[in-house]
Amino acid sequence: xxxxxxxxxxxxIAHFSAIPCxxxxxxxxxxxxxADLHLCTLGGSGDVQARCSLWWKEAPKHEQHRIGxxxxxxxxxxxxxxxxLTEAEKYLREAGCTLAIGPMNGNTWxxxxxxxxxxxxxxxxxxxxxxxxxPEQFVEAxxxxxxxxxxAINDDLNQSDPRTESLQHRMAAAGVTIRSAHTDLRxxxxxxxRVSRIAFQKNLLYTELPENDFAAMYEPVLPHTRPELVLIxxxxxxxxxxxxAIPDLAQTARGESMDTFIIKTVAILPEPDLRGLGSxxxxxxxxxGHVLGFRRCIHALMFEDNISLNISRRYAxxxxxxxxxxxxxxx
Numbered sequence: 001x002x003x004x005x006x007x008x009x010x011x012x013i014a015h016f017s018a019i020p021c022x023x024x025x026x027x028x029x030x031x032x033x034x035a036d037l038h039l040c041t042l043g044g045s046g047d048v049q050a051r052c053s054l055w056w057k058e059a060p061k062h063e064q065h066r067i068g069x070x071x072x073x074x075x076x077x078x079x080x081x082x083x084x085l086t087e088a089e090k091y092l093r094e095a096g097c098t099l100a101i102g103p104m105n106g107n108t109w110x111x112x113x114x115x116x117x118x119x120x121x122x123x124x125x126x127x128x129x130x131x132x133x134x135p136e137q138f139v140e141a142x143x144x145x146x147x148x149x150x151x152a153i154n155d156d157l158n159q160s161d162p163r164t165e166s167l168q169h170r171m172a173a174a175g176v177t178i179r180s181a182h183t184d185l186r187x188x189x190x191x192x193x194r195v196s197r198i199a200f201q202k203n204l205l206y207t208e209l210p211e212n213d214f215a216a217m218y219e220p221v222l223p224h225t226r227p228e229l230v231l232i233x234x235x236x237x238x239x240x241x242x243x244x245a246i247p248d249l250a251q252t253a254r255g256e257s258m259d260t261f262i263i264k265t266v267a268i269l270p271e272p273d274l275r276g277l278g279s280x281x282x283x284x285x286x287x288x289g290h291v292l293g294f295r296r297c298i299h300a301l302m303f304e305d306n307i308s309l310n311i312s313r314r315y316a317x318x319x320x321x322x323x324x325x326x327x328x329x330x331x
Contacts, residue, residue: 068092070102152316191239
């Protein structure tokens with residue numbers, strides 16, 4: 001006998017959070033990430049077999065829909081997943097939502113999407129990881145892929161892009177200079193935030209994020225960065241683009257020597273004379289990484305569009321694929 005319980009406080013959730021068959025969940029995330037409801041699927045003996053949180057009050061916008069998102073997703077088996085997703089749809093419909101999106105912890109600033117093609121490379125630092133059954137559970141519940149993403153790996157940092165020299169001349173003519181970040185990366189966050197707000201505005205499911213929340217999101221990873229790998233593009237003293245990269249700490253966690261770094265974010269202001277700056281930043285980061293002794297570079301979690309593919313395919317091969325799912329609740 002399977003039943004679904006509803007929780008709406010971290011205290012209630014904490015009662016179910018230490019579950020051996022599911023990944024560990026920090027119940028405080030429910031409140032700090034302002035979720036509206038938490039669901040736990042319980043087996044006959046009262047053991048939790050699946051969980052998720054729902055957001056609808058502070059959800060992204062998409063076309064004409066009112067969005068509800070399903071996040072904090074974890075399941076131990078297909079039956080529990082089916083019961084939980086059915087219940088999640090019911091609550092989102094009752095809240096007036098017309099489109100369910102998942103997995104997404106409220107918005108795209110937080111964790112979202114599932115690995116759909118694992119490949120043969122081990123997980124990298126801060127990469128989402130999931131069993132192959134989880135995407136199948138969304139498909140079985142009649143969710144369809146809303147967006148596709150990929151990560152690619154460059155095994156040879158000696159490679160060069162023949163366009164680099166001409167791009168350098170173009171950016172210099174536009175008054176753009178590129179430097180590595182200051183040792184204290186907190187000094188760079190204001191400029192990075194300003195560029196992110198503008199550069200990502202037209203991205204799928206974009207939502208505004210207060211600057212304090214943006215800084216808090218970066219705070220846990222700042223101690224692990226190499227400032228040389230965080231590149232700031234400036235014009236007239238103002239940040240107009242950046243590249244944020246970080247060593248792959250998952251390698252050291254596995255007891256391996258760390259020879260890989262990860263390009264996590266590239267953002268450029270949408271101005272005509274800055275076209276090509278993203279490619280130049282990637283080329284520069286890989287050159288710097290090679291000088292620092294890294295052997296490989298991962299281009300992480302990119303939206304599968306022509307711009308991302310064109311930048312990445314010059315150096316790298318696709319190593320992993322991901323998807324974000326949606327379901328029309330009005331049907």
